[in-house]
Amino acid sequence: MIVTASNMTATPKIEIKDVRKAFGxxxxxxGIDLNVAPAESVVIIGGSGTGKSVLLKCVLGILxxxxxxxxxxxxxxxxxxxxxxxDVAKKFGMLFQGAALFDSLPVxxxxxxxxxxxxxxxxxxxxxxxxxxxxxxxxAASVGDLTPSELSGGMQKRVGLARAxxxxxxxxxxxxxxxxxxPIMADVINDLIIACxxxxxxxxxxxxxxxxxxxxxxxxxxxxxxxxxxxxxxxKTVDHSGNDFVDQFVNGRAEGPIKMQLRK
Amino acid sequence: xxxxxLIGRVVLGFLVHLGRLTxxxxxxxxxxxxxxxxxxxxxxxxxxxxxxxxxxxGLTAIFSxxxxxxxxxxxxxxxxxxxxxANVVVLSITRELGPVLAGLMxxxxxxxxxxxxxxxxxxxxxxxxxxxxSTNPFKYLVVPRLLAGLLMLPLLxxxxxxxxxxxxxxxxxxxxxxxxxxxxxxxxxxxxxLDVISGLVKAAVFGFIIALMGCYNGYHSKGGAQGVGxxxxxxxxxxxxxxxxxxxxxxxxxxxx
Ligand SMILES: Nc1ncnc2c1ncn2[C@@H]1O[C@H](COP(=O)(O)OP(=O)(O)OP(=O)(O)O)[C@@H](O)[C@H]1O
Ligand SMILES: [Mg+2]
Numbered sequence: 001m002i003v004t005a006s007n008m009t010a011t012p013k014i015e016i017k018d019v020r021k022a023f024g025x026x027x028x029x030x031g032i033d034l035n036v037a038p039a040e041s042v043v044i045i046g047g048s049g050t051g052k053s054v055l056l057k058c059v060l061g062i063l064x065x066x067x068x069x070x071x072x073x074x075x076x077x078x079x080x081x082x083x084x085x086x087d088v089a090k091k092f093g094m095l096f097q098g099a100a101l102f103d104s105l106p107v108x109x110x111x112x113x114x115x116x117x118x119x120x121x122x123x124x125x126x127x128x129x130x131x132x133x134x135x136x137x138x139x140a141a142s143v144g145d146l147t148p149s150e151l152s153g154g155m156q157k158r159v160g161l162a163r164a165x166x167x168x169x170x171x172x173x174x175x176x177x178x179x180x181x182x183p184i185m186a187d188v189i190n191d192l193i194i195a196c197x198x199x200x201x202x203x204x205x206x207x208x209x210x211x212x213x214x215x216x217x218x219x220x221x222x223x224x225x226x227x228x229x230x231x232x233x234x235x236k237t238v239d240h241s242g243n244d245f246v247d248q249f250v251n252g253r254a255e256g257p258i259k260m261q262l263r264k
Numbered sequence: 265x266x267x268x269x270l271i272g273r274v275v276l277g278f279l280v281h282l283g284r285l286t287x288x289x290x291x292x293x294x295x296x297x298x299x300x301x302x303x304x305x306x307x308x309x310x311x312x313x314x315x316x317x318x319x320x321x322g323l324t325a326i327f328s329x330x331x332x333x334x335x336x337x338x339x340x341x342x343x344x345x346x347x348x349x350a351n352v353v354v355l356s357i358t359r360e361l362g363p364v365l366a367g368l369m370x371x372x373x374x375x376x377x378x379x380x381x382x383x384x385x386x387x388x389x390x391x392x393x394x395x396x397x398s399t400n401p402f403k404y405l406v407v408p409r410l411l412a413g414l415l416m417l418p419l420l421x422x423x424x425x426x427x428x429x430x431x432x433x434x435x436x437x438x439x440x441x442x443x444x445x446x447x448x449x450x451x452x453x454x455x456x457x458l459d460v461i462s463g464l465v466k467a468a469v470f471g472f473i474i475a476l477m478g479c480y481n482g483y484h485s486k487g488g489a490q491g492v493g494x495x496x497x498x499x500x501x502x503x504x505x506x507x508x509x510x511x512x513x514x515x516x517x518x519x520x521x
Contacts, residue, residue, distance in 0.1 A: 062392045082395040083402075094396040100389035104381075118398035167397070 011074045013038045013171060013203040014059060019068035020227075021054055028054050030227030031068070041197045041204040043218030043235070045211070045249060047258065050224050052207045053097055056173045059205075060094060061085055072171070090118065093169035097176050097207075099160035101148035107159055108134070108144030114167035133162040138188055154181045161189065165196060172196065174206040178213045186213060193217045211250055214238070223249060225258065288480050292410055295402045302408055309412035313374050313471070314419055320373060321366045325424035328361050329353055329431025337440050349440070350450040353432030358459045359519075362424045363417075364511055367470035370417065371503040375478040378409055379499035382482025383492035391483070406483070409475040417471025418464040425460065462518040469514065470507050477503035 012035035021029040028051040036042050044052050057063040059070055061082030070078045072088050082089050093114075101110050109116070111133055112126035121129070131141045137158040148156055157180055164172055174193060178186035190213050196202040197217075208214050214221055218235040223246050231243045238250055248256030336352040382405055385391050394401045429451060436442040478499045485495035 057392070060392075060396055062395065083400050089395070090398050092396055094393070096389050096393060098389060100393040102385075102390055102393070103388075113399070114397040117404070163393075163397075 010037065012036055012071075013040070013073060014205065015069070015071040015074075016055075016059065017069040017071075019055070019058060019065045019070060021051070021058055021063065021065050027227055029058070029065070032224070032227070032229055034222060034229060034232065036203055036205055038203055039197060039201040041193070041206065041217055041219045043206045043208060043214045043221045044224055045208065045214055045221060046224035047249070048209075051227060052224055053175055055224070056094070056175060056205065056207065060092060060173065061089070090167075091170040093164035093167060093172040095157075095160045095164040095172070095174045095177055097179075099148075099156040101156055101159055101163070103148045105147075106144065107139075107146050107148060107151070110148065110159060111144075111162045111166050113163060118167065130162070130166060133166045134159070136165075136192060137162045138185060154185065157181060158185075158189070161192070165202075168200070169202065171203045171205070174204065174208075176207055176209065178208060178210050186210065187216075190216045211238075211252075284484065285480055288483065289476060291402055292406045292476070292479070295400065295407050296410060300403065301411075302404060305404065305408035306411050309408045310416050312377075313370065313412050313475075314416035317366075317370050317373055317416075317420055318423065320369050321420050321424050322427050324365050324369050325357070325362065325428040326431035326434075328365055329357055329428035329433075330435045332356055332361070332428075333432040333435040333440065337436075346440075347450070349436055349442070350432065350447050351454040353436070354429050354451045354455045355459060357428035357432070358425050358455060358463045360463075360511070360515075362421045362428055363463045363466040363470060364507065366421050366424045366467065367417065367474065367507045367511075368504055370420065370471070371474045371477075371507060372500055374413070375474045375499045375503045376496045378475060378478025379482040379485070379496045380492055382479055383485035383495040384482075386483060386485050387488055387491060401483075406479045409479055410472060413471035413475030414468050415471070417467040417474070421463055421467035422460075425463065458518070462514070465518075466511060466514050469510055473506050473510065474503045477506065 014034075014036040016032055016034045019029055019032045020027070032055060034042070044055070046052055054063060058065045059072075061077060061080060064081065065078055068078065069076060072091065075088060077085060077088055080088075101107075102113065105113070108127050108130040111130035112121075112123075115121040115126040115129060116123060127144070131144055134141065134144055139155065139158055139162070143151070143155065143159075148159065151159065157177070161174070161177060164174070177189050177193060181189060193204060193206065194217055197204050204217070206217060215235055215238065220232060221235045221238045222229045222232040223243075224230070225245055231241055231246045233241060238246065241247065244257045248258050332353045333349055336349050337346055340346050340348055340352075382391075385405070391401045391405070394404055433444075433447055433451070436447050437444050481495040481499040481502070482492075485491045
């Protein structure tokens with residue numbers, strides 16, 4: 001979906017205004033502004049440790065922003081931790097960067113967790129749904145009975161993805177969905193994310209270091225640098241953004257305005 | 265100057281902990297009283313705490329009962345008061361040793377495993393994941409453990425009481441040559457309901473403390489494997505110390521009036 005002026009004026013699904021977050025005297029987010037329209041897919045790129053995951057966690061209510069406003073469907077949730085968000089929390093699905101699977105439960109129960117605990121679906125029905133969802137991320141039904149520790153890293157990531165989308169959330173956050181996957185599986189996941197956005201109308205906010213994936217799944221791309229979004233634009237224009245920082249990042253050059261903190 | 269700063273820092277750190285613990289306890293109790301509860305998880309924890317602690321607690325109890333009989337016999341022989349052995353055993357076990365020893369053993373076994381499990385879930389973001397799946401981590405993780413601790417410890421201690429008294433009986437009858445009937449009679453005649461009940465009440469409090477310390481330390485652990493290790497140690501040490509302190513307070517309340 002190309003974002004036009006008209007659907008930006010409607011209530012954004014997610015509205016992030018001047019959000020700041022520091023850990024001690026370390027300022028991670030320094031005033032982030034970003035609106036995500038319904039059924040839009042926005043990809044955030046940026047160097048390691050620049051606060052991408054922290055931003056998602058602030059929106060989810062796992063972390064609380066120090067200042068600024070975060071609205072979901074127009075409702076201010078800035079200072080409500082996710083445990084107290086009730087129905088707003090139900091709108092979200094989250095793929096964690098480290099998968100964060102429950103290692104005391106078998107894989108299928110991980111995927112069905114939101115259905116069983118959140119929606120009180122009977123276990124049998126939830127298991128069927130879980131196995132369907134596992135199939136979408138390329139995992140066989142037999143994987144459902146393993147425990148997360150018996151899976152490879154890439155398989156864990158895909159289970160995390162299945163868990164994030166199993167409850168049919170309205171908004172899904174993907175924190176590095178293709179990291180650790182082989183190129184073919186990465187593209188399967190890209191297609192899956194696109195299908196979620198296009199067919200189900202899910203609003204997606206993704207983080208990735210994989211530029212191929214970013215171009216493919218994103219309607220828009222936003223680049224974070226030193227706690228601010230220094231560039232937000234159509235995914236198609238990312239290769240000729242005219243911004244030196246974006247250029248350097250997209251082309252993966254060590255030389256440029258972004259200096260890595262290395263000792264020579 | 266530095267020394268004063270150090271004291272200040274220690275005191276502040278302690279107050280921060282105390283504040284956090286108070287909030288944690290309040291939140292946890294609040295969630296214990298409000299549905300939904302997770303009967304399945306409570307059951308699992310009850311089996312873990314109650315059933316799987318039986319061997320350890322049983323062994324502790326039987327040897328404590330045995331050594332009590334032996335010690336009090338040799339001690340009381342000096343006053344030719346050997347006949348008090350059965351009474352001493354049953355009183356010591358039901359009032360003090362049953363709850364305290366079982367509490368300490370379970371603190372080591374269960375408190376540690378709770379802190380390790382919840383701590384690992386914290387540092388691997390599983391607790392964050394819970395709340396994104398519309399599940400309150402307090403309800404899902406903390407409440408079942410607290411309730412199971414509260415309910416199972418009295419049961420365990422009751423079993424420990426019986427086994428401990430039986431240990432005393434074994435030594436009394438087979439080693440010290442008491443008449444079995446006399447030994448049993450002086451046990452049963454002498455013990456009063458309050459002796460047993462006070463012990464079971466203590467046990468319930470200890471069970472709550474053990475689970476609370478395990479959950480609290482796990483929940484607030486940070487910094488990977490090292491943090492989880494520290495949480496585990498803190499859970500066991502703080503639970504053990506609190507058990508000994510509350511044991512004294514409860515004894516005062518029950519028996520000094
Ligand atoms: N709970 C926390 N406590 C203290 N500092 C934190 C915490 N979480 C994140 N940080 C710090 O915030 C910064 C941003 O972290 P974040 O995880 O958002 O990075 P990221 O952009 O997702 O990086 P990556 O691409 O490597 O995942 C890091 O420097 C990190 O040290
Ligand atoms: Mg990250």
